[in-house]
Amino acid sequence: MTPKPTPLLELSKLRVEFNGSAGRRVRAVRDVDLEIYEGETLGLVGESGCGKSTLGRAMLRITEPTAGSIDYLGLDITRLRGTVFRRTRADLQMVFQDPFGSLNPRRTVADIVAEPMLRARGMDRASARQAVDALLEQVGLGKEAGARRPHEFSGGQRQRIGIARALAPSPRFVVADEPVSALDVSIQAQVINLLTDLIRERGLTMLFISHDLGVVRHIADRIAVMYLGQIIEIASRDDFFAGPAHPYGEALLSSVPSLGPAGRERIELAGELPDPASPPPGCTFHTRCRYAIDRCRAEAPELREVAPGRQVRCHLPLVSLSTAGVTKGSTS
Ligand SMILES: Nc1ncnc2c1ncn2[C@@H]1O[C@H](COP(=O)(O)OP(=O)(O)OP(=O)(O)O)[C@@H](O)[C@H]1O
Numbered sequence: 001m002t003p004k005p006t007p008l009l010e011l012s013k014l015r016v017e018f019n020g021s022a023g024r025r026v027r028a029v030r031d032v033d034l035e036i037y038e039g040e041t042l043g044l045v046g047e048s049g050c051g052k053s054t055l056g057r058a059m060l061r062i063t064e065p066t067a068g069s070i071d072y073l074g075l076d077i078t079r080l081r082g083t084v085f086r087r088t089r090a091d092l093q094m095v096f097q098d099p100f101g102s103l104n105p106r107r108t109v110a111d112i113v114a115e116p117m118l119r120a121r122g123m124d125r126a127s128a129r130q131a132v133d134a135l136l137e138q139v140g141l142g143k144e145a146g147a148r149r150p151h152e153f154s155g156g157q158r159q160r161i162g163i164a165r166a167l168a169p170s171p172r173f174v175v176a177d178e179p180v181s182a183l184d185v186s187i188q189a190q191v192i193n194l195l196t197d198l199i200r201e202r203g204l205t206m207l208f209i210s211h212d213l214g215v216v217r218h219i220a221d222r223i224a225v226m227y228l229g230q231i232i233e234i235a236s237r238d239d240f241f242a243g244p245a246h247p248y249g250e251a252l253l254s255s256v257p258s259l260g261p262a263g264r265e266r267i268e269l270a271g272e273l274p275d276p277a278s279p280p281p282g283c284t285f286h287t288r289c290r291y292a293i294d295r296c297r298a299e300a301p302e303l304r305e306v307a308p309g310r311q312v313r314c315h316l317p318l319v320s321l322s323t324a325g326v327t328k329g330s331t332s
Pocket residue numbers: 018019020026027028046047048049050051052053054055211276
């Protein structure tokens with residue numbers, strides 16, 4: 001029997017709400033329970049607006065969670081304050097979609113990358129200098145890049161600076177939020193390959209957020225699918241791409257015919273993503289689901305295990321323990 005992997009992070013009932021327009025309360029992340037295992041890359045996928053970025057940001061408290069807990073090595077990150085929070089937070093870093101927006105244009109690349117080493121890890125300047133040179137080499141920019149400023153670089157190179165800055169305090173966990181979405185397709189593969197190498201060399205644990213299933217398939221070990229603020233499916237990469245267990249995952253995958261199982265039909269999702277301020281009753285996906293029955297309109301499904309390592313929030317999952325294979329949900 002394979003040993004159960006160790007969670008590095010364990011989210012419990014994590015919730016993030018925002019005050020929206022006209023007194024609306026936007027429920028961006030709704031009571032998420034999620035384990036992220038040491039050394040894995042978990043791909044977080046779902047349509048725009050489903051809450052992926054908010055979840056990633058809440059895990060690092062860039063956005064403050066409204067409720068719930070985040071266990072990291074026995075500490076609840078949501079409750080940490082002051083020095084303990086700053087020290088712990090240095091272990092958890094973020095790579096942003098638009099690195100340029102977060103890179104100070106007046107500072108040199110070396111200063112930008114050195115800053116977390118000096119501030120969060122208390123390194124002396126000489127050691128930081130050496131570490132910056134090594135890191136710039138490792139991300140493929142070369143140490144000469146240190147003397148230049150962010151605007152002198154192309155999009156792909158700026159993302160390499162963003163990655164170097166995120167890795168500067170030697171984190172154990174990185175949230176990469178759509179790190180290649182803003183880049184040309186030809187550059188995307190280079191940055192993904194760089195991230196894959198860094199994950200392996202440094203034993204990093206990563207939450208990789210993307211709406212692009214093709215990119216996620218390259219990098220993720222497991223896939224979590226989000227819909228209207230909830231995780232609705234978790235599966236290994238191979239299981240997911242062999243056939244999602246949730247009808248929403250099935251529709252997402254069918255929209256990229258080159259990725260899914262051969263011969264599957266394309267499933268058009270009816271309607272738009274509902275308003276996260278007033279999610280539908282019952283299963284929040286029932287308004288767009290081709291398999292929905294009365295129970296789905298009335299009763300919210302729990303996230304439950306339907307096969308080893310495979311969880312789904314659906315009354316009629318497309319994979320069940322009894323078959324342990326792929327079966328079509330009933331339309332009755
Ligand atoms: N600061 C905020 N104030 C109010 N609403 C917000 C705020 N940030 C996000 N939201 C809302 O929360 C929901 C989730 O947004 P989020 O950006 O997390 O989704 P996403 O899946 O990452 O989408 P995208 O891929 O477009 O970034 C959306 O309805 C969004 O409008």
